[in-house]
Amino acid sequence: MDLKAVSTKIAEPTKSAFVTITNTLDVMAPTMAPFAARWDAEADRRAKLxxxxNLRALMDAQKAHNSARSTAASARAQRTAARAASKNPLSTGRRAARTADKAARTHRESAKVALKAARKNYPTTLKVRAIQAHAVHAVPASVTSWWLSTAQDWTFWPASVSAGLMTFNAAALWIGRRKAAVEVEDGLSAEERQLVERLDPSYWVQHAEERGLGGTVTTPAEVTSGGIRCDVRLDGKWTVKELAAQVDRIRALLGARTALRIRVTSGPRGGWAVLALxxxxxxxxxxxxxxxxxxxADPLMMSLGLDTETGDEVLVPFDERLLVSGASGTGKSWSTRPLMATAHLRGDLLLIDGKGExxxxxxxxxxxxxxxGEIADAIDEAWDEMNRRKRDMKARKISVWDGRQLTVVIDEGQVVLANLKLDKSDEGKARMxxxxxxxxxxxxxxxxxWWATQYPVTDGAxxxxxxxxxxxxxxxxxxxxxxxxxAQVALDDCAHYAPQQIPEDRAHRGHGYLKxxxxRMIRTWTLDDDGVRALPARHWQPVVFKAPAEPAPLRLVKGEDYVIAPPAAAVPAQPKAQPTNREKVAAAIAAGSKSVxxxxxxxxxxxxxxSKAVKSLVDAKQIVRAEDGSLSVATQAGEVSA
Structure with missing residues (x-):
């Protein structure tokens, strides 16, 4: 005989029954939890009192009440004796006895009120109060039933009903206090185990009311590569927006750390929300x-980074205008470099850097x-290139440019705008x-x-x-x-993603939200200095064409053959060299500027x-500094020009 098989066969039904009972109790626990919670709250309140x-105050109140009752009884007896001794109600004895009786009764009532307050401040335990309540019901009812019934009618006594009710109350308390054993996956951290257990419906329903979340019920949590997710059923007047506003209460109910990101979003259908940790x-x-x-592979897309919840690669349009926002130290420059490198490898890149680093x-x-001056020239040349392409597109009858893309990146837009505002001339306004x-x-x-800034605001100084x-x-x-x-400017109508709440720790540098x-947070790609230097060098310059030369006028030569030559083809001019600071300073002084x-x-x-350029020009005797500090261009003869 196989004893192991026999033992297994005998134990299987027992194990199955045990699992069934456990599951049944787990289902009943949320139903009994409010009753047990109210019972325990009242019991704790009484125990604290x-x-x-308070016991000493109760004993003093009982002693004072007994004394007041004795005094009132004596005064009442004296009043009765005075009434018997004299028939005159206005006699001195009867009036004194009546006054003493009234004072004693008043004192007794005040002592009774003080005793009631003392008993309230030192209540009996809830268990004793429940036994007293059942006794008050059972004893008189049992005596009455015995007196009015025969022996054949004594099958359903009130005492048995009270005993049954007491048993039911005890069972309800035990089930309501019962904590369901939640099975969690292997490989979870201690923090995740705690959160999964507290997100279980049996725990959530039992404790949600005390945290102000009554009317919400969770489903068993799911652990994904991006964290913990579970659905939340919204009963009554709950909405997703209202639940999202209660993140602090959810955090307290779960006992989650302050830095843990908790997000509430709409569920797949009405009346449901999704809770993600x-x-x-x-x-x-x-x-x-x-x-x-x-x-x-798609030339119209470029990779921004990875979705931290799903692990999917996030792509953004390559030919779309872009705003990148981020406070100092958030990794804005490093996050923008991969996009700039993509623009450089696929087309032409022009970087306007207001800070310079x-x-x-x-x-x-x-x-x-x-x-x-370099920023002004770059803006002018990019604008000229835009208009040149417009003319080219019109000549070729196309609506969208089909050549290389010129990406103009403005890094720290606040500084660039400030520099442009300093130029109050008409040319400065035109450049803006x-x-x-x-x-x-x-x-x-x-x-x-593409625009990058630490200060995503559109108003102010x-x-x-x-x-x-x-x-x-x-x-x-x-x-x-x-x-x-x-956040409102940075993400526009998606400001509710709350980029201002991204943790400030080093681990979250380069993490942000895409409108x-x-x-869902995105971790961007990064490119270090060596990676930038390894890119091929290609410096964009505007395309400049010389106007075609006009053909010579036709002349008729008598008696000789002649040939009309075609006009010369347009020859592209070489890109103009950028003037140095020294040349710009000399030109400004020649135009009439008198001071630095x-x-x-x-x-x-x-x-x-x-100042450095002026000193160099003075040393080279190209300009002259007068005694009053004014500057002017020197003539070839060494004289100062007017």
Missing amino acids: RTPE ATRSAADGVSSRWTPERMP EANIWEAVCRVAVEG QRLIELSSLGRSRGVVL APGVHQLIAPNLLTRFSLRVAGTTQ GYGP ADVALVTGINKGSV
């Missing part, structure tokens, strides 16, 4: 380093503009308008504007993006920003660079 001080990142284990192999890396790779037109008209002509440019930047990516005002993608400040204002070069 049963202090030695970012305990994991699907991007973990995947290198964030960008290489040219990361460029998508990023241009130090890119100046050997692409065309950069840092100083005021050209920048606005680049954002609104350039896309169809293959000139695309120092806006990070112009109020007429921001509406044209349809693709928006935001790292952590300072507050809700910046329209959903409130005037030259700096006209050329857009900072005063320190202007």
Whole structure:
């Protein structure tokens, strides 16, 4: 005989019955939980009131009440005796006895009130109170039933009913206090185990009411590569928006750490929400380093990064205008570099760097503009290129540019706008308008504007993006920003993604939200300095054509043959060389500027660079500095020109 098989066969039904009972109790626990919670709350309240001080006050109140009752009884007896001794109600004895009786009764009532208050402050335990209540029901009812019934009718006594009720109450308390054993997956961290257990419906329903979340019921949690997810049923007047506003209460109910990101979104159908806890990142284990192999096969798309919840690669349009926002230290420059590298490899790149640090890396790779004059020239040339392409498209009868894309990247838009505002001349105002037109008209002509700023605001004394440019930047990516005002500009109608709540720790640098993608965080690719230097060098310059030479006039020569030669073909001119700071300063002085400040204002070069250029020109005797400090151009004979 196989004893092991026999033992297994005998144990199987027992095990099955045990599992069935356990599952039944788990289902009943949420139903009994409110009763047990109210019972325990009342029992705790009574236990906290049963202090030695309140007991002493109760004993004193009982003693005072007994004394007052004795005094009242004596006064009543004396009043009865005085009434018997004299028939005159106005006699001194009867009036004194009546006054004493009234005072004693008043004292007895006040002592009774004080005793009632003392008993309330030192209540009996809830268990004793329940036994007393059942006794009050059972004893008189049992006596009455025995007195009015015969022996044949004693099958259903009130005492048995009370005993049954007491048993039911005890069972309800035990089931309501019961904590369901939740099975969780292997490989979970201690934090995830706790969160999964507390998201289980048996725990959630039992404790949701005390946290102000009554009327919500969770489903068993699911652990994914991006963290923990579960559905939440919304009963009564609950909505997804109202539940999302209660994230702090959800965090308290789950006992989650403050830095853990908790997100509430709409469910697949009405009356349901989805609760997501970012305990994991699907991007973990995947290198964030960008290489040219990361460029998508689709030439109209480029890779931004990885979805931290699903691990999917996130693509954005290559030929769309872009706004990148992020406070200092959030990894904005490193996150933008892979996009710039894609634009450089696929077309032409023009970097207008208001701060200058990023241009130090890119100046050997692409065309950069840092100083005021360089920025002005870059904007003018990009605008001229946009209009040249317009004329070319009209001549070729096409509506969309089919050549190389020129991507104009403005890094730290706040500084660039501030420099343009300093130029109060008509040319300065025209240059601002050209920048606005680049954002609104350039896309169809293959000139695309990308804007990056630490200050995504459109108003105030120092806006990070112009109020007429921001509406044209349809693709928006935001790292952590300072507050809700910046988030509104950074993500527009998707500001509820709350980029201002991204943790400030180093692990979340380069993490942000993409407008329209959903409130799922994206970890961007990064490109270090060596990766930028490894890119092929190609510096964009505007295409300049010379006007075709006019053909010579036709002449008729008598008696001789002649041939009409075709007009000469247009020959593209060489790109014009950029003037140096010294040449700009000399030209400004020749135009009438008399001081360093005037030259700096006209050329857009900072005063320190202007002073160096002036000193060099004075040493070369190309300009002369008068005694009053005014500057003028020196003539060949050494005299000062008028």
